[in-house]
């Protein structure tokens with residue numbers, strides 16, 4: 001490729017929030033993900049689906065900096081971050097939620113969110129009380145509202161329902177100035193009512209904040225995503241709109257047709 005062509009390509013791709021090119025991660029002889037290429041636009045809502053062991057979590061870990069890929073490149077908002085540690089990616093607006101809760105059980109909802117706001121504003125998890133007029137208090141209130149927890153704002157995390165705790169985790173991921181959030185199975189273990197709440201919360205996130213959601217619950221994934229990446233055996237198997245993925249005969253055969261594949 002000529003330098004001019006490479007420049008043009010760079011100009012096109014630098015508009016993406018996330019770009020993976022040929023990303024492979026080996027564990028010994030096992031390729032957990034293999035030659036994964038995908039591009040996520042700013043503000044896009046992408047679902048990554050696939051049966052157990054398809055490579056979804058490994059993909060997340062490569063994007064967040066938990067794992068260094070064996071080969072391939074990862075660009076975040078146009079910048080090559082392949083070798084960057086996790087905190088450098090967080091500085092660039094990347095966040096993630098985990099399947100395991102990282103909340104402070106002995107603190108209130110409001111305090112958890114306030115500390116997350118403080119944490120990304122230099123005082124990492126400082127336990128100082130908020131001062132009056134602190135703008136982060138107002139910001140924390142907004143985030144509590146965005147995840148539908150205003151009525152529970154004074155309650156201790158340990159007193160919240162499981163679904164409320166998951167909602168709070170989304171508020172923590174929204175602290176600071178996120179531009180892309182990786183959501184690791186946020187609907188796992190939720191009741192139907194809590195799932196509906198989650199769908200509403202994700203649907204109402206500010207348009208400039210994109211997310212990638214790993215989800216075993218197809219209903220949630222296909223309702224919140226505008227585009228779907230289907231993985232199989234560590235590779236990208238299919239990409240399309242939720243409707244295209246749902247109607248694809250190969251996807252149906254591989255994944256949707258067999259309910260046992262849809263639950264991890």
Ligand SMILES: Nc1ncnc2c1ncn2[C@@H]1O[C@H](COP(=O)(O)OP(=O)(O)OP(=O)(O)O)[C@@H](O)[C@H]1O
Pocket residue numbers: 027030031032033050051052053054055056057058059264
């Ligand atoms: N740290 C590791 N060491 C060795 N093998 C691993 C490691 N992490 C993942 N694997 C393997 O890589 C493959 C992909 O795993 P991964 O957890 O990424 O899949 P997944 O799609 O997230 O699955 P699930 O839906 O069950 O969470 C699996 O075969 C898994 O056993």
